Amino acid sequence: MKQEKIKKAVREGYAKIAKKEASCCSPVKSCCGGDNPSESISKSIGYTDEELKGVPEGANLGLGCGNPVALASLKQGEIVLDLGSGPGLDCFLAANKVGKTGKVVGVDMTPEMIEKARENARKGKYGNVEFRLGEIENLPVADNFVNAVISNCVINLVPDKERVFRETFRVLKPGGRLMISDLVLLKELPDFIKNSVEAYIGCLSGAIMKDDYLNAIKAAGFREVKIIDETSFPIELMASDSTAKALIEEMKIPMEKLKDVARSVVSIKVQGIKPE
Ligand SMILES: C[S@@+](CC[C@H](N)C(=O)[O-])C[C@H]1O[C@@H](n2cnc3c(N)ncnc32)[C@H](O)[C@@H]1O
DSSP states (O other), rough: HHHHHHHHHHHHHHHHHHHHHHHHSSOOSSSOOOOOOOOHHHHHOOOOOHHHHSSSSSSSSSSSSHHHHHSSSOOOOOOEEEEEEEHHHHHHHHHHHOOOOOOOEEEEEHHHHHHHHHHHHHHOOOOSSSEEETTSSSSSSSSOEEEEEEEEEGGOOOOOOHHHHHHHHHHHHEEEEEEEEEEEEEOOOHHHTTHHHHHHTTTTTTTBBBHHHHOOOOOOTTEEEEEEEEOOOOHHHHHTTTHHHHHHHHOOOOOOHHHHHHHHEEEEEEEEEEOO
């Protein structure tokens, strides 16, 4: 698939997800989870009850694959950037940590997600969070502006990952840090998954090998690049995921083959530091 075609499909896919949640309270499609209620997906990937209760309703669509804020050691007064902020869950959690003297900026390329996130900020009366429409390969953020960059299950969706890490490096202050949750591969995916648009939107086909991912972060200039945590892709969630369902029903993929795919994918939390 060509890069522009992929991005169009990703934008359209997430626009639908944003609108679906807005119109009713049925279970939403999850990127890395399933058609389970968002809250149980989020708890299974590391959010606490307290965190989930402390954000505006509608900010959690169960789209993440980890909890990057929990490991980012955010302090009062810091400026934080969230790459691919979606409906804003991690931005609101970060905002609770940096307080009124700090600031959080969320960037997302899907207008419907930005609209939803802004509505959530208004509902929750968050004065220290701002959502900007834009691509994370061309960040609408000044050089050396932020203390920390977080991201949750987004970079796998971007065809040019090296560029995202270069942009992230540019906007971080010297000494600033990167803390990302994302999906990476331990083994190459079979062609039937690689060529599936559904599986791309579902955060599978765009994932790259773990070492390539880490090397892309290092190549951008980051130091102390290391994996803080690594967990397997939950097969129970995948089995009920609409991405998997589409593959099973439309492409007649046997469950056994999908289990094999699940064993190829892991969720990592990775950090990097921009040198002083
Ligand atoms: C799986 S969702 C994760 C949303 C959010 N991080 C969360 O955990 O709820 C992926 C989000 O990334 C956005 N996205 C994907 N590719 C992007 C890009 N190149 N630039 C900006 N946003 C992007 C999508 O619009 C979508 O909102």
